[in-house]
Amino acid sequence: MADQEEDYSSLPLHDRVTHKIWKVRLTAYEEMTKQFTTSASENDPCFRPFLNDPTLFKKIVTDSNVAAQEVGITSLVACLQYGGPNACQRLRGTVVTPLAEKGLVSMRAGTKQKTIDALLYFIELDTPDPVVEELIPILSNKLPKLVMGTTIAIREIVKSFGTKTVAPKGIVKALPKLFAHSDKNVRAEAANLTVELYKWMGDAIKIGLLPDLKPVQQKELEEAFESVKRSTPQQERFLLSQQQTAAQGNSLVGGAVEQEEEDEIDPMDFAEAVDIFGKIPGDFYERMGSVKWKDRKEAVDDLFKVVSVPKIVDSDFSELTRVLAKCIAKDANVAVVTVAANCVEAVAKGLRSGFAKYKTIVFTSLLERLKEKKLSVSEALGAALDAVFESTTFSDVLEDVLEFMKHKNPQVKQETTIFLVRCLRTIKIVPKSAEIKQMCDACTALLADTAKPVRSAAAEAMGTIMKMIGERAMTPYIECQDDIRKGMIKEFFETATVRAKPEKAAPPATVAPKAAAGARAPGGAPRPRASAAGLKRPTGTPPASSGRSSAAAESAAPPTLSHSRLAPPGARTSRIGAGSTGVLRKKDDHPSSPRTTSASGTPPRGASSRGLTGVSLSTSTSSSSSHSGLSAAEKAELAELRRAKEEWLSTTAALKQHVETLQADNLKLSQTIAELQLNNKQLIEDHTRDVLAVKAKETQLARARSEVDNARAKIGKLQRDLEAKPAAAAAMPSSTGSRVDEIVARDLNDGISNVSPVTRNKSEMFLPEEEKENGFAAPASSRSTSAHVPQSSSRTGSFSPISSSTAESSDIGSGAGNAGSVESWRRAAEVTSQLKARIEAMKARQIKR
Incomplete structure (x- = not known):
């Protein structure tokens, strides 16, 4: 007779989860899944034992039996799915790492898929950063199977949520180590992950990854990138916070597009900064001062090789930019000017916002040199101007641009206007109205220029501005132009592309209703309420309130209105009963509608068809005083609120304007301080150079004097010899x-x-x-x-x-x-x-x- 198996179902669930027999554990896991699935809410008692002791799930996901482990991970997925953010936050720190280490290397495909599902739920219910930070260290594990499984999991995370939700910086930094792995399967999965990242990031991933790979790997990735270049990825899963935003009426797709426009990936985030000061040749400044153009050309060529790096460590580049600006402004050789402009572009792109403090040194030199008609020179100068503009703001460069749009050289005016058009296409915020007026005035003046390229550039600038602010706002600036110029502006308007969006106006503040919604008067009609602005009044006749006393009327009044201000006696106001809030009757009210009575119960006479003139005053002195006081208090309160609102708005506008003025003054002072510091440094250098020159001259003069003394001594000796010879001859x-x-x-x-x-x-x-x-x-x-x-x-x-x-x-x-x-x-x-x-x-x- 076969031995009957012992029944363990009577044991508590906690004991069965930790039982030494795997079948008992498996049934416990299945029961957990059933309880989680049928739970009433996220706060159901079935979640409490496992959330209070997260180590239970750690033991479950690392079960030694592969069958029980798969069912246990299934129960974890159910716990996360029905337990909500609370379960995610309680279990994440303890469960994610052992789940990845044991689940991603399982021989069962179901276990691997359930593990990835659990990781995706950990991300969806909260935020992706903690999960990704737990997975990246596993990529350095010595077990190739685990590294490959973790790479697959990260690829699924990126594919499901996209790089706008999952920060790709840490992942990109770990890729070179995966491409250098000895296992070919790991390298293959690293390539798949890189291609998935390329779908979301584009060419930005190349800067941080390709320089560290072998040429063969670079070629393979380039081919893979080319095959998916035109594909547009879509976010498949959304965070809980994104889902809640969508539930409020916003589209997830539209929100993702707006977020993509606002949070573009900066390729420089994936590049390592390079310190170039130690690599600049020691005789660079000496060669830049040479009278031979070949020496200067070799100097700027050597500098360009040094500064051609994606990212540069910020330091003091004032002397370097000053030398380059002088070369661009005064050098007679266009080849030297071209390479110097390329150097300025490279330094500006490498420093990004750190180059803003050097804008005043090189910007005007670049604009002045736009007079060169050679295409290669103008392109190099334009690229340098664009790089300098990216490091500053539109308001910082506008003043200089407007000044050079009035230049006497037509070539300078044309190229400066074209540069303005490029700036307008790239900015993300619409300029201020005063700046728009300045630009339109300058372009209007250029529309009458004798040179056709200048007129065309001005029309393109005005068309771009129209695309940015709209045709209606642009009407005052183009209505004075003739039909030909209007046609040119309209053509450029239709083809222009801009990124700037007008600032969204704040939604009007809604005042909460002062009376309870749906409150009914004794007559059954809805209680009238005073409007928020005090301008619109509800139509219809208020109900009769003959049964209310004066105190009851006051208690029914809105609680936010003050009763301390009373109208003066004899004020010519017509009110509609004790229960009303000062609502006037309309002339087209139906005669059969119920009339409002006074406190004494006597309805007013002739109030049915004569409009405001048919409303009689109350005959009761006390009632009239009470009602008049309430209505006057309402009106006074509303008037006071309006005045307070207007004062607040005016004060706010004045404060904003004052803050903007202070910020502008602070910026100007900062720029002035920087310029003074640079000038002071230049004066010190010039003084030191002059002192050294004076010392050198003094040394030369001393040597010359010594030589003169020696010559005089020799001449004296010769003279003495000549004088001694006649005496010898006479003897x-x-x-x-x-x-x-x-x-x-x-x-x-x-x-x-x-x-x-x-x-x-x-x-x-x-x-x-x-x-x-x-x-x-x-x-x-x-x-x-x-x-x-x-x-x-x-x-x-x-x-x-x-x-x-x-x-x-x-x-x-x-x-x-x-x-x-x-x-x-x-x-x-x-x-x-x-x-x-x-x-x-x-x-x-x-x-x-």
């Missing part, structure tokens, strides 16, 4: 006179040759012809041998400087030698003085240079 015997002449001539020639060849040649030019003949200007070839003094046949007869054997020849030679020696020294002194003067003049000229 020598007369027979050696000719020898002395030879020595003096040789020394003189050597001294002249030591000064400088140029000076020697010049001195020889100034020597008299007689001195040249006497041998003082001997040619250079004669210096290589012994110096010879030419003979004079008229004085000496037959004279030989070599032979002195005879006394006669000795006497003649001695006499001629003495006379020639004195004359030679005199002439040598004159030549020496001339040479000294010329040497001084040459030194003076060198110092001046």
Whole structure:
């Protein structure tokens, strides 16, 4: 006889959930699912044990038996589905991680699907960020099957809710590690997840992902992107908060579109910032100051390679932007200007809003250089202007744009107006009415310009403004134009595309009814109520209230109206009974309608057909005073409320205007401070540069003085040597006179040759012809041998400087030698003085240079 299985159904549900037998646990899970499904509300007692102890569900989703685990995860889905946000918030922190680690690696397809369903419910009932933050660390797990399952789950989350609901930044940062995984299945699922993200994000995902991948992977992804480029994803599931918004009458699809327009994905959020200061060449500023355009071109080319990064670390770029602005404004070479404009564009895009403080340095230089007609230059300048505009606001650039629209150069006016059109197409908020008026006035003036391209650009600008503010608001600006210009504006209006939307007006404040809705007077007719604005009054005759006393009438009056103000006696007002709130009868009231009676019960006479004139005053003094006081209090209260509202509106408008003025002043002061700081820094740099230049000049002057002193010392030495030689010659015997002449001539020639060849040649030019003949200007070839003094046949007869054997020849030679020696020294002194003067003049000229 087979053993009968023990019945565990009598055990409490909590004990069966934790029982060691898997079949007992399975039946407990099934019973939990049934209880959750049939629960009356989210606060049903069946949820309480599991919400108070979330570890029970942690044990359920990690059940060791795969069959029981699948049923247990099914019970979790039912708990979330019927337990609502409270169950989600209680279980999420404890259950999500073990659910993903055990459910996503199961061999059962049903278990995997139920796990993904549970994760989607955790997101739908609250917010996706906590769930995604729990799943991303699992992508670093060593188990490839778990990494692949988690990637599939994240892809389903993105597919169901979209990147407008699920923040994609953390997911994109984890993708490079998945593409580098050793398991091919993980890489394949990473590619599928990337394609799904591309459907929602577009090209924004390329900036943060593709640079880190291999070329083969980049090529495969590009092909996959191209295949889904035209697909438009739709959000399949919505958060509970979105569903509640839809229940109030708003369309989920329309709301998603508006959210998509307002919250566009910024590609720069996925890029890493780069510090470019350490990569700028050290001689960049020196080469930018070179007179050779090739050096400047190479400098800006090197800079462009450095700044061509998606995102730049914010730092002090004032000096760099100042150099680029000077190059754009003054450089004569258009190739250098083009690359400099590209550098400005790259820096502005890399810094984004951080470039706004440098706008005043480069913006006017870019606008001024728009006079270049070469297409490549104008395109580079336009791209730089667009990048600078993206870092600032429309109001910041409008003043400069309007000023350059009045420029004398037609090319500048045309390109500036085209830039204004590009700005109008990209802004998201309609400009202020004063700014619109300024733009329309400037464009109206350009419509009469002699250049056709300028007129066309002005018409395009006015058509874009009309598209933004509407035809009716644009009528005052175009009604004065002729038909041809109106036609041009209308053509551009029809083809213009803008993103700006007028600011939504606040809905009118509705005043709550002062009397209870549906309240009935004793006669059965609805009780009349005073209108919120005090202008409209309900039609129809109020019911009779003869049975009410004065106190009852006061108690029936609206509680918000004050009874402290009474109308003056004899006020000419016609009221309709004690129970009314000052409602006047209309002339077209039916005669048979019930009439309002006074407090004494006597109905007024002739009130059926004479309108206001047929309503009689009350005869009871006390009743009249009471009723008149109530009505006057109403009117006074309404008038006071109107005045208070008008005062509040005027005060609010004045305060808003004052705040805007203060903000504008604060912005201007900030810009002024930044400009002053930049100017101060420039002045300090200029002063330092001047000081260094002065020091360099002083050093050069000291060297020149030292050289002059050395030259003077050398000249003095030569002069002393020349002065010492005549004394030595006089002491020598007369027979050696000719020898002395030879020595003096040789020394003189050597001294002249030591000064400088140029000076020697010049001195020889100034020597008299007689001195040249006497041998003082001997040619250079004669210096290589012994110096010879030419003979004079008229004085000496037959004279030989070599032979002195005879006394006669000795006497003649001695006499001629003495006379020639004195004359030679005199002439040598004159030549020496001339040479000294010329040497001084040459030194003076060198110092001046």
